Amino acid sequence: MSIPVGEEGLTPSHSPIYALFALAAARYPDKTALIVGTRRLTYREIATRVNHLAAGLAAQGLDAGSHLGVVLPNGIEFVLLMLAAARLGLVLVPQPMGSTGEALAKAFQATDVRHVALWHGLLPRLVDSTALASIAGTRICAGGGASPAGWIAFESLLLPPQPLQTQREPSVAAASHPYLMVLTSGSTGSPKPILLSQETKVARARAAIDLYGLHAGDCILTATPLYHSLAQRLVLIPLLIGATSVVLEHFSPTAWCAAIAEYRCSFSIAVSSQLKQLLPDLHANRQTLTSLRCLVSSSALLDTPTKSSLLEALSCEFHECYGASEIATATNLHAQMDSTKFGSVGKPVPGADLLILDEQGRTASAGNPGEILCRTPLAFSGYYAQPEKTQAAHLNGYFRTGDIGKIDAEGYLYYLGRLKDLVITGGINIYPKDIEDLLTGRLGIEECTVIAVPDSRLGEVVGAVLATGVGRQAPDLRAVQRLCAKCLNDAQQPRHYFIVDQLPRNAMGKVDKPALRRRFATSEGSAA
Incomplete structure (x- = not known):
């Protein structure tokens, strides 16, 4: 017995994903749906x-x-x-x-x-x-x-x-x-x-469709691992609206650009580490990527120089979003329209409500940092068989992201890092992003990330991990120290420097700070 599309008794209340796909299949039976x-x-x-x-x-x-x-x-x-x-x-x-x-x-x-x-x-x-x-x-x-x-x-x-x-x-x-x-x-x-329920996956797909203006004429590229929530949403969206879904088996800048050019892809969401790798190819292949209508950066935050370079290389809309697997997309930055807010991750998307909670558990005023909380109709259903952790992750209907940020007077969110990555030195909170933004892309430093290093006197101090790029010369640490002394306060000064070729990352392109802490937490590093 086969199960026919549109079987009687199968309603959206049972399987909205299958019902929407079946509708698309009935409308566009001979259209190319999937390319791998x-x-x-x-x-x-x-x-x-x-x-x-x-x-x-x-x-x-x-x-x-x-x-x-x-x-x-x-x-x-x-x-x-x-x-x-x-x-x-x-x-x-x-x-x-x-x-x-x-x-x-x-x-x-x-x-x-x-x-x-x-x-x-x-x-x-x-x-x-x-x-x-x-x-x-x-x-x-x-x-x-x-x-x-x-x-x-x-x-x-x-x-x-x-x-x-x-x-x-x-x-x-x-x-x-x-x-x-x-x-x-x-x-x-x-x-x-x-x-994540089917109901939630469909709601997340519809939110992206509305936010980025997606339709049946689009060709949508997925280039991140399908075991992750982002890729699952991205590969399902075209199949629910009658568009074409292109899936890269393995990401490389060459393969990504080739897929855009060959299949005339119009939309994709990439993780920030992919976009950094893509920059030279985007410049070199600009004339063959004209089908791209909208590109979105997700996962880890992009630094401002990279955003600027991307805008120079791209001739399409460019967005950056902030979110988490538990809440999907919470904010969106339209880089061209919000050019004066490059340091932010945009404003809340429709339906999302954000607040910043300070250390005393009060709502922080505009411009003051604290934990980012989000209330959204796209939220997950909880952690499986872990009711205590589910309860602990929520407060009055808001999800506690574990991220630190601030919201300015115009409603733009600024991401400052993870709560667990906060460096508390002598009782003073140090936000890694302040130091990372200062050093990334300067003085021969390709990337910088900051970790806490235990200290017998202050509890912990700032350790700066400097990535130079494979085969490149180590930066002049005295010049780095002079820059930090000029631009940072005393508590923010890195007390240890660690030189690496590249920063370790997980499959979604986020820097693996736990691995760096395990590697360098007991090391003295280099002092300028």
Whole structure:
């Protein structure tokens, strides 16, 4: 039994993602819907494969509420699985391809994963790991040839069911039930699985569609890992509105520019580290990127010099957004229209309400720093099986982001860093961004990030990690010290300098400060 598009009884209240996709497929059956590498699928072809996959998964015992761990690369398989899971009401738990067996075991345990879809190339490394020991249900192997014993080939689930084969009638979950569990990044402590419903994913998609004026004529490029909430939203948006979705299997500046030029992509959201890598190629390929109508920077904050360089290289709208997996996009900066507010991350998007909470728990006045709190209809449903942490993350209906910022008199938000990255020296709060902004791009310093270094007298002091770029000469630390002495107050002065070629980053391009703290916290570094 196949599951036809638009099956009677399937309403948006059950699966709004599948219902919207089915509507797009009915309107544009022969239009190219998805491009990954050399592979292209029309809306009709995707609908057929999703129907077969949903029936195949149901036949294997997966039904509404089943938790399915997903360790797949950017590819057609991942996209089909997202749509089939929406159809059935499954709960997907995507994980990075580079995860160790130990990390996967921790993630699967925290999310009660009982089924898994794994890329074939990972089997030799993970088949005997503790990560798979708790998988009592279906094991799916994708992308390879014959599957090992005990595993089902993903490709076999895409075949039409046999006419006489008895199939379980798949059930569907309500739209407000969990659809995705996205685990918070971080290298220490227990993971916090962020619950996102189909209802929320659709609301987030619609918010982006309205904010950036997206429509069926767009071609939208996804170039970040699909296990992350941002990429999931970006790859779904075109499939819900009848546009074309292009997914990069692996990001590189050359591949990104080539995809824009070949497929005439009009919109994308990139992480800030990608944009920094793209700058030379954007300048060099400006004439071939004319289809790009709007580009958005997400994840980590861009420094002002990079924003200026991007505006010089681009001939399209450029935006920068601030948000988190728990709340989606909270603010948006239109770089061309808000050119006098370059240091900010913009104003709240429609529906979002921000406030800044000072150290005494009071609402901070304009221009004064504190923790950023956000109330939004796009918020997550809580942390899975962690009610205490869910409660602690909220205050009077606002989500506590754990970020530090300030809002000026005109309502623009300025991001100052993470609360956990704050340096408290002799009782004085030091915001890393003040020092990072001063040193980045000057005196031979490609990038700078600031960490707290323990100090017996002051508790902790400022440590500046200076990245020079691979193969480049170390900066003149005395010149760096003179600049800091001129522009920073005494408490802000870095007491330690650490020279590296490049700053370590996670898959979403954010600087891995915990790794730097582990590496340098007990080191004396260099003194100018």
